[in-house]
Each structure stands twice: as structure tokens, then as C-alpha cells.
Amino acid sequence: xxxxxxTIGDEILIGQVTDTNATYMADALNDEGYEILEHLSVADTxxxxxxxxDRALAVADVVLMTGGLGPTxxxxxxxxxxxxxxxxxxxxxxxxxxxxxxxRSFGREATESHRVQxxxxxxxxVLTNERGTAPGMWLEFQGKIIISMPGVPYEMRYxxxxxxxxxxxxxxxxxxxxxxxxIRTAGAGESVIAEAIADFEDALPAHMSLAYLPDLGTVRLxxxxxxxxxxxxxxxxxxQQVKFESIIGHLxxxxxxxxxxxxxxxxxxxxxxxxxxxxxxxGGAIASMITAHPGSSGHFKGSVVAYANSVKNQQLxxxxxxxxxYGAVSKFVVEAMASGARQQLNADYAxxxxxxAGPDGGTEEKPVGTIWLxxxxxxxxxxxxxxxxxxxxxNITYTVHQALNLLHQELRQAEA
Amino acid sequence: xxxxxxTIGDEILIGQVTDTNATYMADALNDEGYEILEHLSVADTxxxxxxxxDRALAVADVVLMTGGLGPTxxxxxxxxxxxxxxxxxxxxxxxxxxxxxxxRSFGREATESHRVQxxxxxxxxVLTNERGTAPGMWLEFQGKIIISMPGVPYEMRYxxxxxxxxxxxxxxxxxxxxxxxxIRTAGAGESVIAEAIADFEDALPAHMSLAYLPDLGTVRLxxxxxxxxxxxxxxxxxxQQVKFESIIGHLxxxxxxxxxxxxxxxxxxxxxxxxxxxxxxxGGAIASMITAHPGSSGHFKGSVVAYANSVKNQQLxxxxxxxxxYGAVSKFVVEAMASGARQQLNADYAxxxxxxAGPDGGTEEKPVGTIWLxxxxxxxxxxxxxxxxxxxxxNITYTVHQALNLLHQELRQAEA
Numbered sequence: 040x041x042x043x044x045x046t047i048g049d050e051i052l053i054g055q056v057t058d059t060n061a062t063y064m065a066d067a068l069n070d071e072g073y074e075i076l077e078h079l080s081v082a083d084t085x086x087x088x089x090x091x092x093d094r095a096l097a098v099a100d101v102v103l104m105t106g107g108l109g110p111t112x113x114x115x116x117x118x119x120x121x122x123x124x125x126x127x128x129x130x131x132x133x134x135x136x137x138x139x140x141x142x143r144s145f146g147r148e149a150t151e152s153h154r155v156q157x158x159x160x161x162x163x164x165v166l167t168n169e170r171g172t173a174p175g176m177w178l179e180f181q182g183k184i185i186i187s188m189p190g191v192p193y194e195m196r197y198x199x200x201x202x203x204x205x206x207x208x209x210x211x212x213x214x215x216x217x218x219x220x221x222i223r224t225a226g227a228g229e230s231v232i233a234e235a236i237a238d239f240e241d242a243l244p245a246h247m248s249l250a251y252l253p254d255l256g257t258v259r260l261x262x263x264x265x266x267x268x269x270x271x272x273x274x275x276x277x278x279q280q281v282k283f284e285s286i287i288g289h290l291x292x293x294x295x296x297x298x299x300x301x302x303x304x305x306x307x308x309x310x311x312x313x314x315x316x317x318x319x320x321x322g323g324a325i326a327s328m329i330t331a332h333p334g335s336s337g338h339f340k341g342s343v344v345a346y347a348n349s350v351k352n353q354q355l356x357x358x359x360x361x362x363x364x365y366g367a368v369s370k371f372v373v374e375a376m377a378s379g380a381r382q383q384l385n386a387d388y389a390x391x392x393x394x395x396a397g398p399d400g401g402t403e404e405k406p407v408g409t410i411w412l413x414x415x416x417x418x419x420x421x422x423x424x425x426x427x428x429x430x431x432x433x434n435i436t437y438t439v440h441q442a443l444n445l446l447h448q449e450l451r452q453a454e455a
Numbered sequence: 456x457x458x459x460x461x462t463i464g465d466e467i468l469i470g471q472v473t474d475t476n477a478t479y480m481a482d483a484l485n486d487e488g489y490e491i492l493e494h495l496s497v498a499d500t501x502x503x504x505x506x507x508x509d510r511a512l513a514v515a516d517v518v519l520m521t522g523g524l525g526p527t528x529x530x531x532x533x534x535x536x537x538x539x540x541x542x543x544x545x546x547x548x549x550x551x552x553x554x555x556x557x558x559r560s561f562g563r564e565a566t567e568s569h570r571v572q573x574x575x576x577x578x579x580x581v582l583t584n585e586r587g588t589a590p591g592m593w594l595e596f597q598g599k600i601i602i603s604m605p606g607v608p609y610e611m612r613y614x615x616x617x618x619x620x621x622x623x624x625x626x627x628x629x630x631x632x633x634x635x636x637x638i639r640t641a642g643a644g645e646s647v648i649a650e651a652i653a654d655f656e657d658a659l660p661a662h663m664s665l666a667y668l669p670d671l672g673t674v675r676l677x678x679x680x681x682x683x684x685x686x687x688x689x690x691x692x693x694x695q696q697v698k699f700e701s702i703i704g705h706l707x708x709x710x711x712x713x714x715x716x717x718x719x720x721x722x723x724x725x726x727x728x729x730x731x732x733x734x735x736x737x738g739g740a741i742a743s744m745i746t747a748h749p750g751s752s753g754h755f756k757g758s759v760v761a762y763a764n765s766v767k768n769q770q771l772x773x774x775x776x777x778x779x780x781y782g783a784v785s786k787f788v789v790e791a792m793a794s795g796a797r798q799q800l801n802a803d804y805a806x807x808x809x810x811x812a813g814p815d816g817g818t819e820e821k822p823v824g825t826i827w828l829x830x831x832x833x834x835x836x837x838x839x840x841x842x843x844x845x846x847x848x849x850n851i852t853y854t855v856h857q858a859l860n861l862l863h864q865e866l867r868q869a870e871a
Binding site: 050051052053054056057058062063065067068069075078081082087091229230234250251252253259261263318321324325329330331333335336341342343344345347353354384385397398426430431432433435 | 465466467468469470471472473474475477478479480481482483484485491492493494495496497498499503506507510525561566568569607609666668677732734737738739740741742743745746747749750751752755756757758759760761762763765766769770799800801813814815847848851
């Protein structure tokens, strides 16, 4: 079954906000095997919405749309939708009673603008929005399904998860299914990988495809299969995965949504190992990526962000004379930072970074982008020199990925 | 002149990545006064790209497109574009020479896949991509302009800024110009601000508009003016800014792209003050936001990310008995973290956080979202309790904003 993503709102159109709703809806549909034809963002005008619906319904069986359901005058989606499917807006008493009940429970009264939100297309099935005041709507039109949700991401996500996907699945609306496997690699660039797996890629059958998604020192590869038999697709995908990994398995760190930090979390917690970081040029970005994951406190103890040399010296025990002699951006200092953090914060492993993130601060000998990494563990200290570019933000992200990859390799080696 | 945003890529379509390129291109065009009709994301297939171009060219005068220009087999934009405008791919020698030169300067050799990137539609004007290997293309077709850029955000942004916008402006393709001023506030919600400035907003002339952009504890307000006389627009915008600030100037911390961390950097460096952080639930996110800015080493000395209680105790000097008695998430502990960091890392100010970011780990007394902040400075310690939600990522960002805003207020008060 073919799906279409339609988002409504001038704030998206003029680039004031990024359309994360489209991403969420597409990801949810893709996970369930729906083919997504296009994403389209249109103006919140009668013409914009009608044009969008025309385009969507010409090609797709189900349209997920967000936006234009708020209480203000420029929110016209409902009205246009009713007109489009040839019905009228009628007052939906259960929604109004629900709203009044909620407001009273907060000691407030629902207002006239909330009451207006309860006028809905007469033929719509109402999708109760437990996260907000604007209900979602499910409309059947010319054998197709139109689903309209509020644009507030928190409310939309609730409706997709709790109402839309279950109802679509209950209709058994999928014919051709699609399954994807995302394989995550680090340590080699897109073109190096492409050359290494050229034969593998050429030999893929027509109903399978491979896509590359590079991101600063990491490359995700998405292997997609289309078919009707779920079990056969699964088997075939697995067989290709085995082939793929026989070529570049040493670069693979995880699958699906598992980023490097999560792959490390899994490995370390399985072995009850602990981790700390000592960060100079990454400024806390490694710790921040690690602690973004629920449960990270199971292996991560903390970090010393040692931006000033005095902090490197006093909190990490790096000798002041060493910093003076070799400079803060040096093999000796980064290794001392890693060893010091491991010892002072009492962990099994420590990751350290020291570099010139830019855009200024470089010298002829150590230009912007000169970055040292180190990992200290039970088996000693490993370090690595990176030569990155001049863009500060990219250099920081690149260093985070490289540092976590170095740690991941050390963990894998220690397990072998 | 009407513009259209067309992005190509299965990774967008299936929701694997969010289409931030569309946002960037739209924002850049909107700033220069172009009307943006739609954003459309299509599959990286011949049919997908052709359908997208058909749609875009039917309504718009200029189409900005990204994606499908990489060196791998799934990158087919160039080929489809050449066919669409009725030309052939020809080898562009200057691009190839440029690539070879760049690779040699890194001590490497350009590969065959890089050579392939230098075959471009014969009628295209090549837009030199100083940030990567795939050139941008400017095509004239049936009186309209098609611009194709790589999908790597860093490369696309460079091309938009350095090549696309200047070339569009040189063609004098605008009628009305548009100028915006972004005013950044923290410490009050959208509805509180809306009520406070209701009269100001009502009194705005028809060629001016105000938009709200709330983001977890901060609200940006964008004041936009349209017109033809650049100088007059500037003067009028300034006059409105003065009016606006007479009402809620106390909430304003910066303008344009200046975030809270940069506003703090400016204030602290002007007075030669130093800063450290002691982070539990934010896990290094505050340090990371501070050090994202070039020049942050001028005031920021470092951070102790104290995820484990042992780190709070040993690196920050928080008494173990205090943690045991009151819990790590308490007024006493967060204040001791701030004071400890200020002392141990020897800085003028310290910011500390301790809370339950979620999604698990809450208790009846301290549910998920219970978060304590503190700022220690020359005049003592201030602390604050937040009651956030259950979403880990949102809670961390909200806490970072609130903590930096608390510091910013302290700095402003100390200056007064």
C-alpha cells in the first residue's frame, strides 16, 4: 500500500521550523512496510491544501497530514478537508465534553476557541488526542484514507502510535511489503566502502537495493527488500547481511537505530565495564552523546571536560611540564589525560581528546583540525592522530565519532 | 519570483533522516524575499526526480534541489537532469583538475568514482563546491532556473550562501525585499509574551509581521518587514525593536543567531570572568553547548560531568553523607556541586545540574522530570527546582536552557 506525507504550515514553508513531523510519520509507516511515495509541504491556504490533497490522492492509497488544526483563524485544514470530501462541519459533542472535563480537572474552563475545535467533518472518525485539544480525523474518500492530525509534534506522535498505525494494520492494508536493514559502519569513507562492496552491490537481485548514508566518519548502509512473503524476505535479507559482513564486517558496529554510543553501552554493560571521558576539544560532546541514552548511568561514571590546562593538570594529573614541553595537543598529553581520567575517576576505560577544533588557534606545525585521541583500558593506552578540516562543528562531531569508534575497536579486541 | 524546494533521497522519504536542507534553503530564500511555494521530497529514482521537476516547474520560476550527486550507484540526479533538459553528460575538465589538486595536497589520489562526479550536463553552469567533491549545477530551462546541489548539508549550505543566493540576486529576480530581526528571549512562555505584547502586535503596520518560535524554555520572536527601500526598512525595524524592548526587554538575551551560550560568552569575556560546570543529568550538554562556539576557551575552563555519586564526592567535594541523606537530586547536593566546581576548578562562576532525566528512575517523591539547578558566583549560590516532563531528550535540552538562563540572569544582576 502506498502512503503519502502531507504537512501544512507557512512556518515550514519559509524555513522557520524543520519538518520533523514528516520524518516521524515516514519512519513509522516505513517500519510497518508501507511504501512512502513523497513528502509534500504546502501553505496553510485553501488552495495549498487542495493542491496537496490532489497530488497525494492521485498516487497514494493513504495520506497522513499534519497542521492547521489549531484554534486560531489561520488554521483552516478542517474546513478545507470537509469541503474536499463533500461533507459539512458538525459539532462533535463527545470531544467537547472531554475538553470541558480536562479543563475542569485543572481548575480552568474551556474557552470558545476550544469549542470551535470540536466542529469536525461529519463523515470523519474522530481520533482522540490524549495529548492536546485538537482531535485527529480519519476520513474515507473514493476508496482512499485521509488522516489529519495536529502539527504539534508531541500530539502527532501520540496519534500516529496509538491510533493511526494500529488502525491501518487492523485494515491489513499492506500488499507489497518492504523491509529494511540498516548496517552501521565507522572507520572508512563512503567511496572506500563502495569500492570494497562493488561486486556485492552488482549481484543484488532487482527487488533489493542498497543506499549509503555517510555522516562524518560513519556510514550507514540501508539494505532494502520488497516482496509479499515476510518470512522469505527476512531469510533473504539475513543471507545478504552475512555476505555483506564477510566483506567489511570489521567496520560494522551496530544495526538499525543503534549509534556508536549505544553499541558501546551494550557491550560494556554486558561485561559490567565502566567508562569515563576526559575531553578538551570535544568540550563534553562525547559525554553528552553517551548520556543521551536511557540507562547510560549503568556504565558511564562521568567526565572531566578539561578546556583549561589547569584543569588538565589538577583534575587529571597531567604534569604541567609535559603540557609546556609538548603542547596540550600532543600524543603525550592526550595519553596522560586518558590514563589520568581512568585513574582519578576509577573506571575500566577512559576516552580522551585534545585538538584544535577551529576555526582559529592553529599554528604551522599544528594547523586547525589537528586532533589527538586516546583510549586507556586494562591493557594499556592507544592513541591516534586525526587531520580534520577547518569547520568547528564538523570537527567536534567527527572527533566524537572517531573517539567512540576507537573505544569500540578496543572493546571488540579485548573480547576477541 | 516564485521558488520551489525539491529534495531527493530515499533516506528522507523513509524517515531515516530529517530534511534540514529544505529548511536551510527555504530560510535563505525567504530572507531575500522569495516566495516559496512548496517543499517536495521524492525518491532517488528516474521517475521520482522527473515527477518532482514536473511539479516544481509547473508553478515556480526557480527550483532549488539537493541530493543524489554522490559518487555511488544510487546517485542518479545528474543523469536524470541532463535527460530532462535535453542535454548530455560531458566531462568537465576543470572540476577534475580541481579534485586531483585537492587530493594530492592531502597526499592521496582521486579515484575513478571521483572522476565520474566530473561528468556534468553540457548546458550547466558549474557551481564550484569548495566543501566537497560533487559540484553544484545551475541550469536554464524553458525560461526557468534549476539549481542542483549535493545533499551533504555542509556542502549545500556553502553553495547556497556563496553561489546560489548571490547569482539569484545578481539576476535581480526579486521585487519586494524582506528583512527580519530575530529577538531571543528566555524565562517566559509563548502565551505570557503574547499577552504582554498584545498592543504592540496589534499596532504593527500591515507590511510588518511578528512570528513566535518557542523552544523548550526559550522563545524567539521574528519581526519581519517587507518593502523596497533597504535603508527605510532598517530604520523602521529598529524603531519597532525599541518599542518591543520597552515592554519585555528584561526577557531578551540576544539577537539573530546569538544563543544563550554566546550571550553569556560575550558578557563574561567583556568582564574577564571564568566559568565551569558540574553536570549530572545534563551529562555534558551544557559544556558542549558552550564549547560549540569559537573563542569559548576565553571564559570556559571546563566541567566535571558527575554522573556517578563517587564523582560528585571525589571530584566536586560533595559530602557522601549529604548525598545519602538528601539524595543526589536535591537542593543541598546541587548547591554543593556548584560550590565545589567553582572552588575545585577555580572559576568565578559555576553552573550545576542534578535531576531525573527519564524515562525511568523516578520515585513518588521525585518523579521523572524533577531537576535541580544551581549557580555559584562571587555573591553566593542560587538554586532552582524544575518540574519537567517524561521525555529524556526534551528534559536535557530544557534543563540546559534553564541553567544557562539562570546564569545569564545572575550575570545581568551582578552588572546592574
